[in-house]
Amino acid sequence: MYSMQALKTRINKNAPDFKANYEGMQALLKDLDDKLEKSRFQGKEKHIEKAHKLGKMLARERIEVLLDEDSPFMELLPLAGLGGKGFGPGGTTVGGIGIVSGKICMIVSNVGTNKGGSIDYATLMKSLRLGEIAMENRLPMINLVESGGANLPEQEKIFNYGGASFRDITRRSKEGIPTIAVVFGNATAGGAYVPGMSDYTVFVKDNAKVFLAGPPLVKMATNEVVDDESLGGAAMHSRVSGVSDYLAEDELDGLRIAREIIEHLEPVEEKPGYRKAKPSIKSPLYDNEELLGIVSPDIKKPIDAREIIARIVDGSEFHEFKPEYGTTLVTGWAEVHGYRVGIIANNGVLFSESANKGTHFIQLCNRQNTPIIYLQNITGFMVGKAYEEGGIIKDGAKMINAVSNSDVPTITIMIGASYGAGNYAMNGRAYQPRFLFSYPNSKIAVMGPEQLSGVMEMIQRQAAEKAGLEYDKEQAEQMRQYMMMEVEKKSNAMYATGQLWDDGVIDPRDTRNYIGCCLNVVHQNAFSSDNQFGIFRM
Numbered sequence: 001m002y003s004m005q006a007l008k009t010r011i012n013k014n015a016p017d018f019k020a021n022y023e024g025m026q027a028l029l030k031d032l033d034d035k036l037e038k039s040r041f042q043g044k045e046k047h048i049e050k051a052h053k054l055g056k057m058l059a060r061e062r063i064e065v066l067l068d069e070d071s072p073f074m075e076l077l078p079l080a081g082l083g084g085k086g087f088g089p090g091g092t093t094v095g096g097i098g099i100v101s102g103k104i105c106m107i108v109s110n111v112g113t114n115k116g117g118s119i120d121y122a123t124l125m126k127s128l129r130l131g132e133i134a135m136e137n138r139l140p141m142i143n144l145v146e147s148g149g150a151n152l153p154e155q156e157k158i159f160n161y162g163g164a165s166f167r168d169i170t171r172r173s174k175e176g177i178p179t180i181a182v183v184f185g186n187a188t189a190g191g192a193y194v195p196g197m198s199d200y201t202v203f204v205k206d207n208a209k210v211f212l213a214g215p216p217l218v219k220m221a222t223n224e225v226v227d228d229e230s231l232g233g234a235a236m237h238s239r240v241s242g243v244s245d246y247l248a249e250d251e252l253d254g255l256r257i258a259r260e261i262i263e264h265l266e267p268v269e270e271k272p273g274y275r276k277a278k279p280s281i282k283s284p285l286y287d288n289e290e291l292l293g294i295v296s297p298d299i300k301k302p303i304d305a306r307e308i309i310a311r312i313v314d315g316s317e318f319h320e321f322k323p324e325y326g327t328t329l330v331t332g333w334a335e336v337h338g339y340r341v342g343i344i345a346n347n348g349v350l351f352s353e354s355a356n357k358g359t360h361f362i363q364l365c366n367r368q369n370t371p372i373i374y375l376q377n378i379t380g381f382m383v384g385k386a387y388e389e390g391g392i393i394k395d396g397a398k399m400i401n402a403v404s405n406s407d408v409p410t411i412t413i414m415i416g417a418s419y420g421a422g423n424y425a426m427n428g429r430a431y432q433p434r435f436l437f438s439y440p441n442s443k444i445a446v447m448g449p450e451q452l453s454g455v456m457e458m459i460q461r462q463a464a465e466k467a468g469l470e471y472d473k474e475q476a477e478q479m480r481q482y483m484m485m486e487v488e489k490k491s492n493a494m495y496a497t498g499q500l501w502d503d504g505v506i507d508p509r510d511t512r513n514y515i516g517c518c519l520n521v522v523h524q525n526a527f528s529s530d531n532q533f534g535i536f537r538m
């Protein structure tokens with residue numbers, strides 16, 4: 001009965017709910033597209049013109065040239081810093097994963113034409129996260145460098161943490177994961193340590209200028225008068241200081257050398273068995289367009305997780321585990337682009353049974369060394385006297401324990417609500433999934449705005465009563481409205497991605513491809529689970 005079966009859909013595309021969802025999602029996707037468009041800003045026209053005159057490409061063009069001809073580019077954190085006070089969505093770097101000389105690499109390209117490629121706080125945090133992804137997935141990093149270093153007006157926010165980006169280059173190197181820096185323009189002060197710490201460096205003739213302090217600062221510090229080419233030009237560093245390993249004739253030559261370096265790296269081992277050798281990979285039976293009518297901008301509307309799974313997995317085939325038990329959590333095995341995965345998806349609030357089933361399933365995936373995909377749509381664990389008596393805390397704790405100590409790679413997709421400890425049990429950001437993406441309708445907070453403002457109001461009323469003070473109802477209502485607005489604003493997907501709580505907001509229709517790409521990345525290296533878990537509170 002429970003063999004690998006194709007899921008049957010129950011959706012009705014003519015139902016008013018489906019249509020309303022579809023329309024609402026179109027609006028959210030339009031907003032996402034507008035924001036992504038803004039994130040592709042590469043600087044004022046005058047800076048772009050100047051770059052072109054110097055024979056320079058723009059940051060995104062360099063990536064295009066670097067990648068293999070048919071390579072996809074999975075851009076990561078494109079909206080980091082959105083809504084903040086920095087340089088705008090995405091900051092001054094473009095980061096993502098693509099294929100160079102047949103190998104999957106992490107690529108980070110400074111946007112030298114926007115604010116001189118200087119690093120604001122969001123850009124720094126984005127670079128650190130990109131480095132973390134490279135480390136966890138053992139991806140060589142190619143750094144396309146052109147940066148004026150820290151954004152000086154906010155130096156106090158950058159300076160201390162900034163050191164971590166240099167530390168991480170060497171830590172990856174120690175683990176055998178190289179960084180290749182190709183320097184196209186200025187790399188001043190902190191920026192100079194990016195090539196300084198890298199395993200391989202390529203400097204572009206005439207344009208690369210790398211120094212701890214530029215000519216004006218040198219003059220101020222020591223009174224020495226020196227031009228920038230003699231102080232830190234590509235020729236000097238390639239022939240005299242040795243900071244540069246390869247002197248490139250021009251940008252194209254620099255990118256060609258980077259491709260050659262990658263080509264000569266140790267080949268990634270072939271690990272048979274992970275990907276089923278199949279003549280062809282079956283597409284899902286149902287149109288991914290329908291995902292837009294299934295998920296909803298109104299996250300209070302329940303979503304049947306199987307309808308999502310049916311549009312993500314190969315052939316819509318799903319081998320469900322414990323389908324009759326703890327039914328508010330759907331667990332089971334499937335394949336995505338030929339890779340075997342375990343899926344854990346919410347189908348309602350978490351009860352003790354569903355949490356225990358999740359814990360059990362995580363252990364099974366670890367036994368079988370199978371990556372886990374979490375589809376997170378959770379309002380939290382069930383509350384109330386009966387559930388406390390039933391030990392909902394210890395059952396939730398078991399699931400959080402299993403999530404924390406699971407060794408297999410995991411990917412989390414936020415498809416709706418993410419509230420309370422449900423965020424933790426379903427492998428939220430703090431539980432370090434290898435990748436985490438959000439749908440534009442998703443919401444993330446300790447609880448919903450109405451609940452939070454209601455709880456605060458109750459606490460304040462009780463406090464006033466205890467202190468014998470008169471409770472000002474009007475003021476309390478104003479406060480409640482304000483809190484609702486704040487929570488609403490700070491729990492939406494766009495705020496979350498601006499804060500780097502995810503690796504990007506994705507169009508639900510692209511879910512299968514994002515998961516496929518991430519699975520391809522995690523399978524670059526062997527992983528194994530030792531199946532050792534901490535003590536479960538039974």
Ligand code: COA
Pocket residue numbers: 044047114115116117118147148149150151152153186188189190214
């Ligand atoms: N912090 C903040 N803004 C910076 C910056 C920095 N470190 N470096 C450059 N910018 C800004 C400029 O204010 C300018 O902004 P605008 O577009 O709003 O006018 C823009 O970046 C371009 O700078 P500009 O000097 O016109 O470009 P350039 O191509 O002639 O020179 C640099 C680029 C990076 C060589 C030069 O700006 C520079 O030397 N910056 C300071 C580098 C430094 O000392 N960093 C120390 C960091 S620890």
